[in-house]
Amino acid sequence: MSPAPSSPREFFEDYLPGWFGSAGGQSSSAGTLLFHVGPDTFALRLEAGQLRVARGLSIDAILQVSMSEADFAELIHQGEALFSAAASDRLLALRSLSLDPERAKLIRNVDGSVAFEITDGDLVRSLLLSPGVAVAGSDPPACTVRIAAVDFWALSRGDKNPFELLMDGKIRMQGRMDVAMALSSVLVG
Secondary structure, three states: OOOOOOOHHHHHHHHHHHHHHOOOOOOOOOOEEEEEEOOEEEEEEEEOOEEEEEEOOOOOEEEEEEEOHHHHHHHHHHOHHHHHOOOHHHOHHHHHHHOOHHHHHHHHOOOOOEEEEEEEOOEEEEEEEEEOOOOOOOOOOOEEEEEEHHHHHHHHHOOOOHHHHHHOOOEEEEEOHHHHHHHHOOOOO
16 A cells, blocks of 8 residues: 555545555444544544544544644654554554444543643654543643653554553653543553
8 A cells, every 4th residue: 555645635535544444344433533633624433344534523523633734744654654554453543433332431521631742853743632522622631741752653553551651751741640541542552
């Protein structure tokens, strides 16, 4: 398969459904996953193993992921190995689409959001995880997690354990740890 495009529209509407189709099963999601990238919003839903993408908000969001277009492009570039491996069950928040209804309800009801600051040298990429249909970014995050890009991707692939990285000082958290643990559970392999 060709490399993942860094354009949000091309990535979500063209590339991702075809890529996911080669790796999905027959399940349906308990709600949608919203990606806010710059001014655009993409709603992802799993229906009978097929990934459906629509533009705009959804009233049954499980989780929202917000980032700038520049951060999106760089994170897609850094995550290329996951796309090459066709590991849809291990790709970041796409995991939220495979949650059972009870777990989805728990994620929706988390009280607060988590800001990830993903460092790569002097650069800092930002990613905000917000539960359910709350307006993403309307309140300050309940917790901020700072992590190096290499460790973020190791967590996403399941190669590293968050507690191990926390104990080694490779994850720094400020704020409510319970919110970070609840929302970031969909990012960790």
